[in-house]
Amino acid sequence: MNADTLLHFKSKLESERAALLHDHERHEQDLRESHTSEDIAGADRASELDEVAVESRIVESEELLLEKINHALERIDIGTYGICEGCNQEIPTARLEAKPSVSLCVVCQEAKESA
Numbered sequence: 001m002n003a004d005t006l007l008h009f010k011s012k013l014e015s016e017r018a019a020l021l022h023d024h025e026r027h028e029q030d031l032r033e034s035h036t037s038e039d040i041a042g043a044d045r046a047s048e049l050d051e052v053a054v055e056s057r058i059v060e061s062e063e064l065l066l067e068k069i070n071h072a073l074e075r076i077d078i079g080t081y082g083i084c085e086g087c088n089q090e091i092p093t094a095r096l097e098a099k100p101s102v103s104l105c106v107v108c109q110e111a112k113e114s115a
């Protein structure tokens, strides 16, 4: 991958991370606030708990994605970005364009998911 393409993906990853961090802060804030409202009871309490469960899952998946983005940025720094971590083949640029944080090619991704 040439330097221009690498820079292109780097800036995509950085803006994705910035947007994600922004959302993530807000969701963590929501989560903290819902944990503190313990004086409500009954049906309100139940729907509050549902909301907390949903928010927790969102926060968790955001954290996972953040890790992937950070990992991809590290790989740019050390020069292995765009190389599949499963088979060491180049990941097609179109796949990276759609999802810059991927570290596996389609074949390895599918193998991992069906494992």
Ligand SMILES: [Zn+2]
Pocket (backbone or CB within 6 Å): 084, 085, 086, 087, 088, 089, 104, 105, 106, 107, 108, 109
């Ligand atoms: Zn692969």
